Amino acid sequence: MPYLYNTPEDQRAMLEAIGAGSIDELFDPIPAYLQLDRPLNLPPALSEMELDQQLRLLASRNRHAGELVCFLGGGCYDHFVPAVVDTIGSRSEFYTSYTPYQAEASQGNLQAVFEYQSLITRLTGMDISNASLYDGASAAAEAVLMATSSTRRFGKVVVPECLHPEYRSTIATYLENLETEVVTLETPTGVVDPDLLAAAVDEEVAAVVLQQPNFFGCVEDAYRVAEITAAAGSLLISVFDPLSLGILRRPGDYGANIAVAEGHTLGTPMSYGGPFLGIMACDKSLVRRMPGRIAGKTVDRRGNDCYVLTMQTREQHIRREKATSNVCTNQGLFALRATAYLAQLGPQGLRETANLCLQKSHYAAEQLCKLDRFSLAFPVPTFKEFVIRDAENQVAELLSSALDNGFLAGIPLGQWYPQLADCFLVAVTEKRTKAEIDSLVHSLANSETKVTAEV
Amino acid sequence: MKNTRDTQTIFELSRSGRRAARLPACDVPEHNVADLLPAASIAATPPALPELSEPAVIRHFVNLSTQNMSVDTHFYPLGSCTMKYNPKRNERAAAMPAFADLHPYQPAETLQGMLQMLYEMQEMLQEISGLEACSLQPAAGAHGELAALLVAAAYFRDLGESRTKVLVPDNAHGTNPASAAMGGFDAVTLKTTADGFVDLDDLETKLDEHVAVLMITNPSTLGLFEPNMQVIADRVHKVGGLIYLDGANMNAILGVARPGDFGADMQHYNPHKTFSGPHGGGGPGAGPICVTEKLAPYLPTPIVKTLGDQFVLDYDRPKTIGRVRAFFGNVGVLLRAYAYIRTHGPDGLRRVSENAVLNANYLLSRVKHILPVPQGHRCMHEFVASASDLRRDKKISAMDLAKRLLDFGYHAPTVYFPLTVPEAMMIEPTETESKETLDAFAETLFRITEEDADLLHDAPHTTAVSRPDEVRAARQPVLSYPE
Numbered sequence: 003m004p005y006l007y008n009t010p011e012d013q014r015a016m017l018e019a020i021g022a023g024s025i026d027e028l029f030d031p032i033p034a035y036l037q038l039d040r041p042l043n044l045p046p047a048l049s050e051m052e053l054d055q056q057l058r059l060l061a062s063r064n065r066h067a068g069e070l071v072c073f074l075g076g077g078c079y080d081h082f083v084p085a086v087v088d089t090i091g092s093r094s095e096f097y098t099s100y101t102p103y104q105a106e107a108s109q110g111n112l113q114a115v116f117e118y119q120s121l122i123t124r125l126t127g128m129d130i131s132n133a134s135l136y137d138g139a140s141a142a143a144e145a146v147l148m149a150t151s152s153t154r155r156f157g158k159v160v161v162p163e164c165l166h167p168e169y170r171s172t173i174a175t176y177l178e179n180l181e182t183e184v185v186t187l188e189t190p191t192g193v194v195d196p197d198l199l200a201a202a203v204d205e206e207v208a209a210v211v212l213q214q215p216n217f218f219g220c221v222e223d224a225y226r227v228a229e230i231t232a233a234a235g236s237l238l239i240s241v242f243d244p245l246s247l248g249i250l251r252r253p254g255d256y257g258a259n260i261a262v263a264e265g266h267t268l269g270t271p272m273s274y275g276g277p278f279l280g281i282m283a284c285d286k287s288l289v290r291r292m293p294g295r296i297a298g299k300t301v302d303r304r305g306n307d308c309y310v311l312t313m314q315t316r317e318q319h320i321r322r323e324k325a326t327s328n329v330c331t332n333q334g335l336f337a338l339r340a341t342a343y344l345a346q347l348g349p350q351g352l353r354e355t356a357n358l359c360l361q362k363s364h365y366a367a368e369q370l371c372k373l374d375r376f377s378l379a380f381p382v383p384t385f386k387e388f389v390i391r392d393a394e395n396q397v398a399e400l401l402s403s404a405l406d407n408g409f410l411a412g413i414p415l416g417q418w419y420p421q422l423a424d425c426f427l428v429a430v431t432e433k434r435t436k437a438e439i440d441s442l443v444h445s446l447a448n449s450e451t452k453v454t455a456e457v
Numbered sequence: 458m459k460n461t462r463d464t465q466t467i468f469e470l471s472r473s474g475r476r477a478a479r480l481p482a483c484d485v486p487e488h489n490v491a492d493l494l495p496a497a498s499i500a501a502t503p504p505a506l507p508e509l510s511e512p513a514v515i516r517h518f519v520n521l522s523t524q525n526m527s528v529d530t531h532f533y534p535l536g537s538c539t540m541k542y543n544p545k546r547n548e549r550a551a552a553m554p555a556f557a558d559l560h561p562y563q564p565a566e567t568l569q570g571m572l573q574m575l576y577e578m579q580e581m582l583q584e585i586s587g588l589e590a591c592s593l594q595p596a597a598g599a600h601g602e603l604a605a606l607l608v609a610a611a612y613f614r615d616l617g618e619s620r621t622k623v624l625v626p627d628n629a630h631g632t633n634p635a636s637a638a639m640g641g642f643d644a645v646t647l648k649t650t651a652d653g654f655v656d657l658d659d660l661e662t663k664l665d666e667h668v669a670v671l672m673i674t675n676p677s678t679l680g681l682f683e684p685n686m687q688v689i690a691d692r693v694h695k696v697g698g699l700i701y702l703d704g705a706n707m708n709a710i711l712g713v714a715r716p717g718d719f720g721a722d723m724q725h726y727n728p729h730k731t732f733s734g735p736h737g738g739g740g741p742g743a744g745p746i747c748v749t750e751k752l753a754p755y756l757p758t759p760i761v762k763t764l765g766d767q768f769v770l771d772y773d774r775p776k777t778i779g780r781v782r783a784f785f786g787n788v789g790v791l792l793r794a795y796a797y798i799r800t801h802g803p804d805g806l807r808r809v810s811e812n813a814v815l816n817a818n819y820l821l822s823r824v825k826h827i828l829p830v831p832q833g834h835r836c837m838h839e840f841v842a843s844a845s846d847l848r849r850d851k852k853i854s855a856m857d858l859a860k861r862l863l864d865f866g867y868h869a870p871t872v873y874f875p876l877t878v879p880e881a882m883m884i885e886p887t888e889t890e891s892k893e894t895l896d897a898f899a900e901t902l903f904r905i906t907e908e909d910a911d912l913l914h915d916a917p918h919t920t921a922v923s924r925p926d927e928v929r930a931a932r933q934p935v936l937s938y939p940e
Contacts, residue, residue: 003805005542005733006812007891016819016892020835025811028818029713031682031835036719042712043584047802050546056799061555063570070567074560077783084478086511090518098528098543100535100736103871106920107863109464110525111738114518117467120937125504130936133739136596139783147639168783175757175779176603179610179641221498249490251500264783273551274571275561275784277596277741289934295739300930303915308922312930318599318635319874323644328599328635334739338518345467345514349503351478356503357490358483364493365485383494405564413562436484 004050067272071438072410073366075387075429076217077138077166077264078272081245081355082433083343087269090342097335101295105310106302111334112309115297118337121344125247126261127254128283133295133332135280138264139169142211142241143176144293144327145260145282149209149237150182151326152291157206162187162194164216165241167418173211182208192220192380192389194227203234209260213241214250218427219363219387220380221250228257244268244281244340246385248356253283260284269343270336279336290316293327358432359386362439366430369443376446379425387429389415395424400446407445463513463520468938470517471507477514505940524921526868528735532894534820536839536871536883537630537678539708539730544800547733547793556792561784565769572768575788576761578795583747585798585806586704586724587717590753592760593745593786598705599632600781601725601744602672604757606640607778608723608748609670609699611755615776618697620669626655628679628875633672633703642669649877653679653832655689664696674703675719676710678875678883680817680836690720699723699752707731708887709814709838712807716747723748732794743787743794757781812888813838816895820886823899827906831878839885841878842870848880852910855880860924861908861916865901 008016013025022028029037048056072080091097095110102108102115115133122131135141142165150156159177161170161184174184187194187202193216203210210231214222224240231238240258245267253261265279266272284292290313298312318325347355363386370376370390379389390412392400397414404411416423430439463470490499509517526533533540551557559571579591595601606623613620623637626647634644648659655673671693675683683689690700702716702724708731716724729735729742736742748756758777759770770785801809814837821830821840828842844855859869859882871883886895905913917923 003801003808005544005889006808007889008812008815012892013815016815020815020818020822022818022835025815028811028814028835031684031837032710032714033684033687036686037714038587038712038718042803042806044581044803044806045799047805048799050800053546053550053796053800057550057553057796060570060574061553063573064555064559065563065567066555066558067560068554068558070563072560074562076562078561080558080560086477086514089515090522092548093519093522094529094543094735095522095525095527097735097737098530099525099738100533100538100540101739103535104526104859104863104869105925106860106917106922107526107531107868108524108738109921110521110523113464113466113521113524114738116936117938120466120468121506123937124506124940127504136600136741137782137784140596140600140781143781166783168780171780172782175607175781176639178778179607221494223495223497225497247500248503249494249500250498252504255500271557272560273557273789274559274568275786275788276782277743277787277789278784289936296936298930299935300926302922302925304923306922308925310925310927310930312927312934312936315931318631320631321635322631323634323638325631325635325638328603328632328639329597330599330630330632331597331740331742333737333741335735335737335741338738341467342514342518344506345509345517346477346511347506348476348478348508349506350476350508351480352506353503354480358480360490360493361483361487362485364488383498385494402564405567410560410563410567432480439485 070408070410073428073430073442074410074413076413076427078275079267079429079431080272080433081267081431083269083271084346086346087339087342091335091339096338101331102311109309112297114338114341116299116309118341119297121341122281122283125244126283127252128261129286130289131283132292133297134337135282135294135329136333137276137278137280138262139172141262141280141282142169143173145239145262146173146209147176148260148288148291149239152288153208153237155206155208156181158183158185159208160185160187160202160210162189164189164192164218165211165213166217169241192218193222193382196226196230199227200230203230203236205235207234207236209237209239211239211241215243215246215385218380218389219384221383221385224256232257245356245359248352249360259288265340268340270339277333279333279340291326292316294329295332355432359430362434363387363430366428366439369439373447379422386431387427389425389427391425397424397426401426404445409442409445411442411446460520463516466938467507467509467517470509470513473508475508475510477509477511531866531868532890532898533868534870534884534886535868536885537705539885539887541733541887542889543733543735544797547796550796551789551792569768572761574792574795576768578791579761581798582726582745585711586747587715588724588747589750590756591745591747592756593791594757594781595744595746596782596787597740597742598725598727598744599636601746602632602636603639604781605701605723605725605746606636606642606670608752608755610640611778612752613669620667622668624663624668624671626673628653628677628877629672629674630678630703630705653677653681654683654685657685660689660692664692666696668696668698670699670701672701672703674705676706676837679832679841680839681832682837686719706838709810711810712803713810722752728790728794732797741787741790743790809888816886816888816890820884820895820899824902827903839883842882842884843878844880844882847906853913855882857913857916858882858905861905861913863917864919867898867901
């Protein structure tokens with residue numbers, strides 16, 4: 003086996019030192035009737051070369067975003083990953099280490115997490131960031147639990163329909179065996195209606211979850227939502243798009259109490275949706291309720307600055323069933339990648355990336371809406387994605403024909419919203435060129451025409 | 458050798474006007490941002506990120522990386538974490554664009570290779586566990602625990618039974634009781650005996666028709682196989698409860714024993730441990746769960762199924778608990794695990810466990826003359842030594858030993874866990890270490906126990922920093938660089 007050291011001679015010497023006659027004897031503590039009496043029914047072992055061939059075979063049955071032109075979004079986006087991020091993420095001193103339990107031997111990780119937390123607080127305008135969670139959806143669910151426990155309002159949480167459907171589903175699953183009810187707020191105009199929200203929010207509501215920009219790409223009136231939420235004494239949980247903060251106001255600016263996000267867009271590829279990076283930041287008043295690891299700066303015995311995991315009395319390994327969450331580890335490698343990505347981008351790079359997303363998506367929406375059959379489902383300002391309504395109600399056929407032309411043209415919305423069965427969601431990142439957008443429009447205008455994706 | 462300038466924070470290294478990234482010019486007609494977005498939504502300036510040149514970014518993070526111990530550089534016997542070698546062929550596979558550049562909402566026809574891999578993973582994990590169904594969705598072991606407990610809750614709700622209790626042995630990982638509480642159950646602690654096994658008398662007093670699940674880690678956190686497993690499972694099943702196996706220690710029993718055969722109804726895997734990770738400095742991991750047939754309808758959705766010769770995502774699962782995260786799962790981690798399992802095959806996986814257990818027993822045979830190992834003279838994949846005699850006789854604690862080991866180039870074992878062993882040092886060498894390394898580690902440990910106590914109290918002496926003031930970190934928290 004490729005990763006083992008022990009030779010038969012080693013094994014003999016080791017067994018002798020142990021005082022055992024055979025390796026099988028070491029398994030004697032497992033009663034014989036519980037031991038498997040046959041080999042596992044698995045495919046036979048592959049050499050490295052055969053494995054490579056097998057993986058290439060599987061790979062050949064996928065069509066990836068470098069080959070198709072990707073206009074898919076919905077919480078996962080084809081953003082650019084600079085080479086420095088891959089270089090830093092490939093340092094095996096980072097990726098083959100673990101949670102920094104021994105601070106003295108983990109200053110690299112700990113400082114990177116401290117820098118990550120610092121960048122996230124600057125990005126969001128919030129007081130405190132943790133060291134990250136699994137992904138955006140589970141971070142949103144954790145934020146809801148944080149809100150119910152800190153407000154002591156276990157009655158309800160308000161979730162607008164324009165929050166990502168899979169985030170809503172995740173929140174509902176987390177709450178299913180608890181007493182808290184999920185109140186879904188209808189959003190027929192594509193954004194939260196202040197009057198409907200005001201009617202839904204009362205003293206039993208722990209939190210309102212606002213996605214900004216929302217699942218349809220629409221920019222919400224976050225200040226108004228924050229005001230209504232605060233008036234009821236509820237907490238505002240903002241689900242933000244990290245790259246949008248190059249242009250949009252930050253969750254901390256409009257008064258979010260907890261801010262969560264899917265952070266894969268900061269330097270981690272789409273990877274079929276995971277593993278990803280759950281960002282979470284909050285008001286300082288909520289820090290003792292925060293789930294997950296937190297790194298802090300302190301001094302060592304010689305008086306040097308150093309970093310350590312801290313505020314651990316919140317956590318499962320100390321508090322067990324009384325912990326704020328069962329979360330054990332963070333997504334260290336992707337927090338590192340996000341740190342490197344933001345360091346590489348800087349403030350201007352972030353602003354320009356956000357602006358390219360904004361401009362290109364508006365151009366794409368404009369061009370698509372020049373076609374008679376298409377209109378914007380929600381004619382409100384959007385950031386990098388938008389919902390197209392097809393007057394001919396042929397979304398499946400349209401997307402399938404675009405795929406034949408090399409485009410992942412959009413996400414059909416009928417799977418989550420029956421009333422939007424004639425709509426699809428289109429995302430345009432900074433990577434998409436004018437030529438690609440024009441080709442997409444051309445392809446959708448005339449599905450007979452074959453268009454080659456720009457390489 | 459220490460590079461202090463470039464391990465300043467990125468905020469200290471920042472200089473106004475420096476730039477690393479240059480974006481392409483906007484190639485579509487550009488509008489004023491104010492014409493596209495409501496004025497109130499627009500930030501006047503971008504967030505105050507640091508401004509660095511590209512070489513500065515690289516030098517900074519590469520220097521930081523050298524301040525870590527890692528599996529690729531050091532022996533890392535961190536008990537219960539299975540810090541084995543992380544094969545490079547797996548890393549290369551996961552980076553292939555045909556896996557890394559896939560969008561989760563692509564049509565299934567463009568994902569047949571990915572879905573096939575995931576389908577085969579479901580099947581292989583079921584076979585290794587001896588259970589009938591699998592969800593690859595959970596993002597980590599603790600996430601798998603929560604998902605499985607919610608599956609159990611849905612199952613009992615469906616049966617019309619009100620079961621509120623989850624039993625957890627006192628030596629279990631903290632995530633077990635935390636997951637139970639998060640899932641809406643009352644976590645009830647089960648005593649263990651001096652030998653480290655579930656106390657059957659205590660089990661008897663706590664077992665009733667309100668028990669939903671007993672969570673058991675087997676082999677346990679003490680590295681012991683529970684000898685009464687069958688009795689425990691039978692008793693729990695008799696009152697209608699379920700057995701959850703915390704699969705943290707699967708590295709000991711691959712191809713040797715299967716949780717489904719020894720009474721488990723549900724289990725999670727830690728592919729970042731058992732199937733070679735990597736651990737990523739804390740994550741990402743993954744936490745796929747396997748369950749028996751009767752629990753299958755409640756698993757998170759979607760799962761991969763076959764339809765003719767195609768692989769498709771099955772969302773049509775009316776009894777599902779729903780989702781515990783967005784998208785399919787941590788497929789990048791699962792792909793590495795797939796590569797690992799395919800590299801080993803059935804015999805190879807058994808060899809992994811045999812050598813993990815051999816290495817642990819060998820190291821135990823050497824360490825027990827230095828530090829007592831309270832729970833027996835044999836173990837599975839790890840063992841827990843105690844420094845309590847040393848503490849009493851020489852005022853040397855497990856923490857002192859751990860810190861001093863760093864000076865000799867060894868990552869420390871897990872210390873002060875499980876809580877049932879005083880001055881615990883939980884040592885898991887894994888199968889990817891040599892006899893020479895284990896010998897040298899044992900000799901070093903011996904040498905350290907002979908050292909002057911004061912030297913140990915001040916250890917480590919050779920790392921970039923000495924012991925951090927943790928009290929200050931918690932009482933006067935500095936959690937970000939000041940703006």
